[in-house]
Amino acid sequence: MEIPLKKKNYAQKYRKEWESHAEFKSWLKPLVGDDTKAFCTYCKVELLAKLVDLRRHAETKKHKQKMQIISGNQIIQFKPDGE
Known part of the structure; x- marks a missing residue:
């Protein structure tokens, strides 16, 4: 038996x-104090510092929703009344 x-x-x-x-x-940012982990600033979660895990996280529903919310927060300039 092997x-x-x-x-x-x-x-x-x-x-x-x-x-x-x-x-x-x-x-993507490094996790302070642990060089084997990364940190997602959008989702506020720790990730293993492996390329496959980072790409997998980027495809999650949670991350995509956070990206959409953050990228949607653009400055809107309003014109004063009368213009």
């Missing part, structure tokens, strides 16, 4: 360059 080998999990460290990717640019 014993299956366990797949070794490694801890991916946060990469500063991810912040410049268009898909993460506005919401």
Whole structure:
């Protein structure tokens, strides 16, 4: 009887360059005190610093709703009466 080998999990460290990717640019930050985690500034949640987990989070309903709300908060300039 063969014993299956366990797949070794490694801890991916946060990469500063991810912040410049268009898909993460506005919401991804490092988690202070833990270089294996990231932080979503929109959802206020901690994420594992793995690219697949970050992309998966970006596709969640919660994150998309938060993005829509935040991007919808644009400054509207009103014209004074009489113009």
